[in-house]
Amino acid sequence: MQSLFQIIMLLLDVLWFFIIAHVIMSWLINFQVLNTSQQLVAQIWYMLNRILEPIYAPVRRIMPQLGGIDLAPLAVLLGVAVLRIVLVNNYALFV
Template identity: 80%
Template sequence: MQSLFQILMLLLDVLWFFVIAHVIMSWLINFQVLNLRQQLVAQIWYALNRLLEPLYQPVRRILPNMGGIDLAPLVVLIGVYALRIILMNNAAAFY
């Protein structure tokens, strides 16, 4: 059972990294530091979008329209952190 706990924590860590990378990359694209016409940048951007859009879409339906500010990544990060806290507090159940 300890292996299951460690795998869940690893998956949450990877998800955390992907969301942070997506947010930073979106800033760099919007400030024209990165260009989507570059093949590598475009591939990474579209892969992150395909991966994270199923998580963002339900959150965006719940949140009100903020006029261009997307708070879905922040809500997903808070959710991931909350899941980590729940798992850590119940770690004894995995041993």
């Protein structure tokens, strides 16, 4: 069971990294530091969107519209952090 705990924690870490990379990349694209007409940038952006949009979509339906500000990544990051805390505090169930 400890292996299951470690796998879940690893997946949460990867999700955390993808969300941070997506947020930073969106800022760089919006400030025109990165250009999506470059093939590598476009492929990475497309991959991150394909991975994260199914996670963001339910959160966006629940959260109120704030104009041009998207707080879905922040809400998902908070959810991941809460899930990690709950899992760590209940580690005894996995041993």
